[in-house]
Structure formats: structure tokens, C-alpha cells
Amino acid sequence: MAILKVNNLHLSFGGLQVLHDVSFTVNSGEIYAIIGPNGAGKTSILNCLGGFYHQQKGSINFAGSDISHLTPDRRAALGLARTFQNIALFRGMTVLDNIKLGSHAHLKTGLLGAALYWGRAHREEMALREEIENKIIDFLEIEHIRKQPVATLAYGLQKRVELARALAMQPKILLMDEPVAGMNAEETEDMVRFILDIQEERDLTIIIIEHDMRMIMDISDRIMVLNFGQKIAEGNPQEVQQHPEVLKAYLGEKRGHN
Amino acid sequence: MRIGDFKESYAADEAVFSTSTSRFWLGMLFVLLAIFPFMAGEYLLYMANITGIAIVAALGLNIMTGAAGQISLGHAAFVGIGAYTSAILSNRFGLPFLLCLPLAGLAAAFFGVLVGAPSMRMKGLYLCITTLAAQVIFEFFFVHWESMTGGIRGLNIAAPSLFGFDIGSEFGFYWVTLVVVIIAATVSRNLFRTRVGRAFIAIRDRDISAELMGINLFRYKLYAFATSSFLAGIAGCLWVNHLKSITPEHFPLHESIRFLAMIIVGGLGNILGAIFGAIFMTLIPEVLQTILKFFEEIYPQAMSFLFPLQTVVFGFLIVIFLVFEPHGLAEMWVRVKSHFRLWPFKH
Numbered sequence: 001m002a003i004l005k006v007n008n009l010h011l012s013f014g015g016l017q018v019l020h021d022v023s024f025t026v027n028s029g030e031i032y033a034i035i036g037p038n039g040a041g042k043t044s045i046l047n048c049l050g051g052f053y054h055q056q057k058g059s060i061n062f063a064g065s066d067i068s069h070l071t072p073d074r075r076a077a078l079g080l081a082r083t084f085q086n087i088a089l090f091r092g093m094t095v096l097d098n099i100k101l102g103s104h105a106h107l108k109t110g111l112l113g114a115a116l117y118w119g120r121a122h123r124e125e126m127a128l129r130e131e132i133e134n135k136i137i138d139f140l141e142i143e144h145i146r147k148q149p150v151a152t153l154a155y156g157l158q159k160r161v162e163l164a165r166a167l168a169m170q171p172k173i174l175l176m177d178e179p180v181a182g183m184n185a186e187e188t189e190d191m192v193r194f195i196l197d198i199q200e201e202r203d204l205t206i207i208i209i210e211h212d213m214r215m216i217m218d219i220s221d222r223i224m225v226l227n228f229g230q231k232i233a234e235g236n237p238q239e240v241q242q243h244p245e246v247l248k249a250y251l252g253e254k255r256g257h258n
Numbered sequence: 259m260r261i262g263d264f265k266e267s268y269a270a271d272e273a274v275f276s277t278s279t280s281r282f283w284l285g286m287l288f289v290l291l292a293i294f295p296f297m298a299g300e301y302l303l304y305m306a307n308i309t310g311i312a313i314v315a316a317l318g319l320n321i322m323t324g325a326a327g328q329i330s331l332g333h334a335a336f337v338g339i340g341a342y343t344s345a346i347l348s349n350r351f352g353l354p355f356l357l358c359l360p361l362a363g364l365a366a367a368f369f370g371v372l373v374g375a376p377s378m379r380m381k382g383l384y385l386c387i388t389t390l391a392a393q394v395i396f397e398f399f400f401v402h403w404e405s406m407t408g409g410i411r412g413l414n415i416a417a418p419s420l421f422g423f424d425i426g427s428e429f430g431f432y433w434v435t436l437v438v439v440i441i442a443a444t445v446s447r448n449l450f451r452t453r454v455g456r457a458f459i460a461i462r463d464r465d466i467s468a469e470l471m472g473i474n475l476f477r478y479k480l481y482a483f484a485t486s487s488f489l490a491g492i493a494g495c496l497w498v499n500h501l502k503s504i505t506p507e508h509f510p511l512h513e514s515i516r517f518l519a520m521i522i523v524g525g526l527g528n529i530l531g532a533i534f535g536a537i538f539m540t541l542i543p544e545v546l547q548t549i550l551k552f553f554e555e556i557y558p559q560a561m562s563f564l565f566p567l568q569t570v571v572f573g574f575l576i577v578i579f580l581v582f583e584p585h586g587l588a589e590m591w592v593r594v595k596s597h598f599r600l601w602p603f604k605h
Contacts, residue, residue, distance in 0.1 A: 082470050121452055
């Protein structure tokens with residue numbers, strides 16, 4: 001069953017054509033990878049999905065309704081969560097507060113309730129803490145750092161906290177922009193294990209951008225390949241690996257002989 | 259000394275004063291604050307009152323500039339709006355102090371939201387200039403709307419009373435200030451235990467990812483403007499009821515900058531910092547003055563030299579604090595506290 005349908009996406013900044021007629025469908029519960037050389041437009045697709053960029057043409061259909069004209073905060077509330085290529089945590093806050101912030105759209109406390117911190121506001125915060133502790137902090141094994149400011153954490157841990165914050169948004173689709181970039185083998189393995197567990201246990205759909213080909217080929221259900229803003233191939237890992245356009249984009253063209 | 263600090267529930271872990279040691283010292287502080295007015299003379303009570311008023315205003319600015327990262331150069335104008343609102347309401351309509359207090363806050367909050375409206379399209383230094391414009395515009399109104407504000411002569415008000423008690427004296431007003439400061443600090447702290455305060459800090463740290471996390475940036479910026487100017491308005495109401503007169507000269511641009519200096523010296527985004535900063539910026543000039551008076555008795559002829567030196571020393575002290583304590587007085591406090599945590603059994 002399709003949860004996300006993107007039709008004929010066009011995006012340009014002035015004369016620069018970033019995305020050209022990109023269409024794809026993501027099925028519920030799958031890991032869908034977007035790969036391509038640098039500057040192919042991968043992150044721009046995520047920015048369009050999140051509502052940070054506005055496409056000139058084309059539509060984005062999420063869970064049966066068109067979200068093309070919604071603001072980023074509305075899309076987040078509907079269930080689109082995102083982790084960033086360059087870590088975008090709130091550096092002044094602790095790990096716990098960063099994760100709590102992910103739940104923002106699902107909480108109800110208003111300004112007055114917050115000022116008084118009485119009754120519902122208090123109960124809501126306590127329920128939130130309990131839920132985050134049980135469902136996210138335990139799961140991602142970050143109990144030991146929950147009170148630390150994120151700015152002091154190692155890179156791999158910061159990436160994990162970012163994942164935790166995205167999970168706190170209770171997403172239906174998780175958009176991950178290079179989750180293992182810059183990680184060592186062990187950190188990558190940890191992250192892959194978490195991604196697979198999330199997909200399995202939480203029935204989440206994951207759209208992932210990554211340059212680590214071994215990892216992508218291992219965990220993706222389907223892969224889309226972009227080059228210069230155009231979709232050049234789509235299919236399961238075996239199909240994509242043998243696709244002539246993909247080989248051309250990544251390895252260059254063969255000369256006459258051989 | 260703090261030992262055996264184990265939490266058994268998340269509620270206990272989330273409490274603000276989570277250990278019996280900190281609750282003990284908080285209690286001691288309250289006892290001290292309650293004894294103080296019976297020991298102190300008129301002058302010290304006056305100092306306590308203006309410090310308290312500065313704390314309320316600084317707590318307000320701390321929410322907007324310290325936590326939400328929207329720099330304001332117009333905070334004094336909002337204090338002024340609160341002060342004028344309170345004076346006009348009590349002079350023209352005979353409203354009691356207890357009613358004037360929230361109304362002054364609401365009036366300031368209303369204008370705060372108006373001034374904050376451009377934040378939909380602007381941020382950073384550009385928004386900062388908008389607040390500067392607000393400062394100038396409101397000052398203009400204070401001076402020229404003579405039928406309401408009394409122009410440059412300003413307004414005088416009668417000594418306020420509360421529940422039949424006269425609070426016009428320094429002693430009486432001390433209790434009002436104390437209660438308002440405690441409420442303002444509690445409300446500030448509470449904000450940051452919920453999603454509202456977290457959203458403020460998120461906007462300061464990274465506004466784009468805050469929006470992608472589902473925070474409506476415009477709404478929360480307006481919330482920050484509203485709460486910040488509400489507290490400024492409350493401070494203004496206290497101000498006018500304390501001095502019993504106001505003129506436009508009380509709320510100039512350099513007063514706005516003084517509020518900014520308070521929260522920077524104290525530690526941006528930190529409630530304790532705002533309190534320390536307000537105390538520092540209010541008391542240090544007075545302390546320097548006292549030292550000066552001491553010298554005056556010994557060398558009367560040195561005054562012409564020493565008097566300007568007072569400002570220089572004050573400025574120098576601020577610079578020293580910023581160099582050695584860039585995170586403000588609040589950070590220093592944390593270090594002192596952690597030193598005493600295991601005292602005297604430090605290894």
C-alpha cells in the first residue's frame with residue numbers, strides 16, 4: 001500500500017534546475033533509499049517533502065491527502081519526521097529536552113498552562129517523560145547521557161539523539177539524511193541495527209539518503225537513483241546495481257573496446 | 259553537603275528543587291528575606307525594592323532574548339507602558355493596585371505582540387532594529403500624548419494600598435515586591451519545564467529545524483514577545499507605585515540596554531542569571547557610590563577626579579565578568595555549588 005506518492009516534482013532556484021520531473025511512490029513499511037552522486041538533488045527531495053522548499057510543479061500526496069501546500073510544522077504534526085545530514089540538534093538543551101521537543105506537536109499545554117505548571121500541564125509532562133524513557137531512551141540505549149547537553153556529546157551519539165528526537169515525533173514516515181555519514185564501522189553497525197529495529201517494531205516507513213553503498217544495498221527494499229535532478233533508475237538493490245544508467249553515473253562510460 | 263541523592267520516580271527527577279539540601283537552602287533564603295525588612299533601614303529597603311523591580315523586568319527580557327533569542331532594544335519602553343497604564347488607571351478610574359497590576363501587564367503584552375508581529379518576516383539584527391523603533395515610538399508617545407501621559411512633567415499617583423494596608427512605605431512595598439518577584443521567577447521557571455519553553459530555546463538554537471519539528475515559529479515568537487512584555491508591564495506597575503511618579507525620562511534607550519546588560523552579565527537564558535544580573539547591575543553602582551562617599555570624607559578635594567571614575571570602574575567590572583565568566587554569574591554559582599557538593603570530603 002502506498003503511503004507517499006510524489007508526482008512530477010519540479011524544483012528550480014532561478015536558472016538552476018534542481019529537480020526535474022521526479023516521481024516516485026513509497027510503500028507503507030518499506031525502507032526506500034535515494035542515492036546519487038553529490039548535487040543530484042537528494043536532500044532537495046527531503047526538503048520538499050518536509051515543506052522547507054516549495055516545488056514549482058508537482059504534488060506530494062501523503063497518506064491519501066495532498067500536503068503540497070502545508071507549512072513544515074503542519075507536516076511534522078501529520079507524521080513526517082526528519083534527521084539531518086549535518087546534525088541539527090538544539091545545542092543549548094540536554095538530550096532529554098531535545099527528545100521531548102520532538103513531541104511538541106502532540107502536546108497540548110498552552111502558554112497559561114505552562115506558566116502555572118499545574119494540573120494538566122504537569123500530568124502531560126510526566127506522561128511524556130515516562131513514554132520517552134520507556135519507548136525511546138531505553139530502545140536507543142542512551143540512558144547514560146540523558147541529562148547531558150548535546151553539544152558535549154560525541155558525533156555518533158549526537159546522531160543517535162537526533163534519531164531519538166525524530167522518533168519522539170511519532171512519525172509515520174522517517175526521513176533520514178545520511179544517518180551514518182562520518183561514522184566508524186561500529187557506529188554504523190549500531191545505527192543500522194536501530195534502523196532495522198525501528199522499521200520492524202514500529203511499523204515505520206523509512207526514506208533514507210546515504211553514500212555508504214554497502215549499507216544501502218543491505219537494508220533497502222527499493223532504491224531510487226538520481227543524477228542531475230533526474231530519476232535514472234528505480235528498483236531493488238540487485239536491479240539497481242546492474243542498471244546501465246547507474247553504472248554510467250557512478251563509474252563513467254566505457255570506451256569503445258572492452 | 260549532598261549525599262544519597264537517588265531518584266525513585268520521574269516526577270522526583272523532574273522537580274526543580276530536587277534534593278533536600280537545595281530545599282533546605284531555599285527555605286533559609288525565604289527566612290532571610292522575611293527577616294530582612296525588620297532589620298534594614300529605609301535606604302536598604304529602597305534598594306531591595308528597586309532591585310526586585312529590576313529582577314521582574316530582567317526575568318521578562320530573559321524569556322525573549324535569553325531563551326527565545328529575539329534581541330530586544332525596547333524593553334524599557336514596555337516597562338514604561340506598564341507604568342503609564344497603571345498610573346492612568348489608578349488616577350482616572352480609581353482602580354486599586356491589585357487590579358492595576360495584571361492590567362498593566364496585559365497592556366504591555368498587547369503592545370509587545372504588536373511590536374512582535376514583524377517577526378513573521380524578520381529575524382536577528384533586523385528584528386532588533388524593529389524593537390529599537392518601538393522604543394523610540396513609545397518614548398515619543400510618553401512625551402507628546404500630554405492629555406494622557408502628562409507630557410514631560412509626567413504623572414503623580416497616590417500611595418497605593420492593598421487589602422486596606424498602606425503599601426506606600428518602603429517597608430510595606432517590600433512585601434509586594436517580594437511576592438511578585440517570587441511569582442515571576444516561578445512562572446519563568448515553569449515555562450521552561452513544558453513544551454512552550456522548550457520551543458523558545460529551539461527557536462533560538464536552530465529556527466529552521468524547530469519548524470521542521472512541528473513548532474509554529476510565528477506563534478511562539480509572539481508568545482515570547484507577549485510573556486516578556488507582560489513581565490515588563492508588571493515591573494512598570496511596581497515601579498510607578500513605588501516611586502509614585504513617572505516621567506518619560508525614566509524609560510530611555512539606555513535603560514533598555516541596562517536590562518540587556520543584566521541578562522548578559524547574569525547568563526543568557528538562565529533564570530538565576532537574570533536574577534543575579536539584575537542584582538549586580540542595580541547594587542554595584544550603589545556600592546561604588548558608598549565607597550566614594552567614604553573617600554570623600556578623607557580626601558574632599560579628590561572628588562572631581564573620583565566621581566567620573568565610578569562609571570569607569572563599573573564598566574571595567576562588567577568587562578572583567580564577561581572575560582572571566584562568559585556564561586555569566588549563574589555559571590559561577592554552579593561552580594561554587596559543585597565545590598560545596600562534597601565539601602568537606604573532597605578527594
